[in-house]
Amino acid sequence: MIQGSTPSLFVWNDMNEPSVFSGPELTMPKDAVHCGDWEHRDLHNLYGFYQHMATVEGLITRSGGLERPFVLSRSFFAGSQRLGAVWTGDNVANWEYLKISVPMVLSLSLAGIAFCGADVGGFIQDPEPELLVRWYQAAALQPFFRGHSANVTNRREPWLFGDEVTAAIRTVIQQRYSLLPYWYTLFHQAHTSALPPLRPLWVEFPEEESTFSVDSHYMLGDKNFSSLHDFSVYPGIIIWYDIHSALVYKGGRTLSLPVTLDTVSLDDNFTPDCNLLSLQGTADGELYLDDGHSFRYRDRKAFCLRRFSMLSGRLLCRPASEEGTFDCNTVIQSVTILGVKSKPSAVIVHASGKEIWH
Numbered sequence: 001m002i003q004g005s006t007p008s009l010f011v012w013n014d015m016n017e018p019s020v021f022s023g024p025e026l027t028m029p030k031d032a033v034h035c036g037d038w039e040h041r042d043l044h045n046l047y048g049f050y051q052h053m054a055t056v057e058g059l060i061t062r063s064g065g066l067e068r069p070f071v072l073s074r075s076f077f078a079g080s081q082r083l084g085a086v087w088t089g090d091n092v093a094n095w096e097y098l099k100i101s102v103p104m105v106l107s108l109s110l111a112g113i114a115f116c117g118a119d120v121g122g123f124i125q126d127p128e129p130e131l132l133v134r135w136y137q138a139a140a141l142q143p144f145f146r147g148h149s150a151n152v153t154n155r156r157e158p159w160l161f162g163d164e165v166t167a168a169i170r171t172v173i174q175q176r177y178s179l180l181p182y183w184y185t186l187f188h189q190a191h192t193s194a195l196p197p198l199r200p201l202w203v204e205f206p207e208e209e210s211t212f213s214v215d216s217h218y219m220l221g222d223k224n225f226s227s228l229h230d231f232s233v234y235p236g237i238i239i240w241y242d243i244h245s246a247l248v249y250k251g252g253r254t255l256s257l258p259v260t261l262d263t264v265s266l267d268d269n270f271t272p273d274c275n276l277l278s279l280q281g282t283a284d285g286e287l288y289l290d291d292g293h294s295f296r297y298r299d300r301k302a303f304c305l306r307r308f309s310m311l312s313g314r315l316l317c318r319p320a321s322e323e324g325t326f327d328c329n330t331v332i333q334s335v336t337i338l339g340v341k342s343k344p345s346a347v348i349v350h351a352s353g354k355e356i357w358h
Contacts, residue, residue: 005062010070016051017044017075048075052083067294072144076113085115085144093122093153098135103215105142109196114187117144126154129161133168133261140176141226143183143197168262181287186221188288188305197221223285241338248339281339283310286320289328302326310337313344 018028018040030041052073059069071084080086088104091097101118108116120139121127127135136158139145149156158169186197199219201211217227225240240249244263249255289304296302307320315335 007063007067011055011059011072013048013051013055013071013073013075016048016073018047045075045077048073049077049080052076052080056083065295078112081112081114085117086113087116087144087146088118090123090150091119093125093127093131093149095131097122098131098138099216101138101142102218105198106200106215106218109143109198110200112194112196114190114196114198115143117142117146119149120145120147121149121156123149124153127156129165130261132156132158132161133165133172136169137172140172141220141224143187145176164261171262181289182221182224184292185286185288189221189286201225239339246338281310281313281341284308289330290326297324297326304328 020027023029027044028040030039030044032040034040034043052071052075055071055073056069059071060067069084073080073084073086074089076086086108088101088108091101097118105116105118108114117139120135121132122135136147147156159166183197189195190197197220199221201214201217201219202208204219204222205211217225219225224243238251240251241247242249285308287304287306287308289306290297290302301324303324304326305319305321305324307316307318309316309318315337317332
């Protein structure tokens with residue numbers, strides 16, 4: 001893997017556990033005895049864990065310890081969150097498997113396995129066009145996002161199902177790309193505080209008992225709320241904004257919303273490029289940046305963590321950490337503020353010692 005491989009080659013570990021398809025348990029018998037008198041039931045998951053670890057160490061060695069690895073693993077265990085991404089395994093192209101993918105990913109997230117997802121469209125069998133669109137819409141709002149299927153299934157590239165399907169999937173992939181800075185910031189938070197990017201509603205709204213049993217809606221960080229249904233249980237005594245239409249929804253109630261092929265519920269109360277005011281006229285959030293590929297963020301503190309806050313009619317962008325220096329070409333091209341009660345008479349921008357009137 002190390003000798004002769006290109007720096008852009010990364011690894012997918014599949015079937016990295018003992019598999020015996022002709023046996024009743026599809027693996028080694030649980031009472032098979034290993035060295036040291038350990039039964040297989042106690043060691044089974046360690047196969048995938050240690051292969052994942054060895055692959056990660058190999059990729060780091062290839063770069064001389066300078067570059068971050070990427071290794072996707074099918075099998076994992078407690079501690080695998082330190083090594084890379086996982087997915088939920090072979091699923092089926094039907095609506096029930098799409099439905100259960102959300103609580104599965106939420107469960108993994110709560111267990112500390114933050115970089116997780118499910119095969120888009122289902123691994124086994126062929127999805128109908130609407131199911132494929134809905135799966136892309138759901139998975140684009142989950143940490144690990146990829147289309148994958150068995151080699152015996154029909155081809156399912158988005159452009160093979162007609163213009164409407166192609167356009168809907170293109171839109172959701174573009175949304176995924178537009179949210180990458182937000183995703184990257186969420187993974188920084190996962191790295192530093194162990195808070196997963198995907199969170200059940202009760203994580204952010206623990207005082208609301210009605211959220212305790214909800215596993216079809218979830219939070220993407222503490223600012224974005226997503227639902228796969230034509231109804232949404234909006235939590236909190238706060239204001240939510242549909243990021244596509246800018247429609248306003250008050251929290252603390254359940255709403256029935258119209259659903260078409262090109263709509264998916266994603267509601268927001270702050271993202272770095274959209275300042276969404278609370279009932280008190282305030283908002284806050286963070287943005288994390290580094291080079292995206294090396295260990296310089298760790299070894300040389302080459303990163304940037306900025307805090308955005310809105311208070312008393314002023315939007316401030318300031319360092320959120322005393323550590324970190326990172327020069328980049330990232331610029332804020334525009335700022336959208338929702339929730340303003342009256343049109344301002346003037347807008348003043350202070351940047352690098354300059355004052356600009358609008």
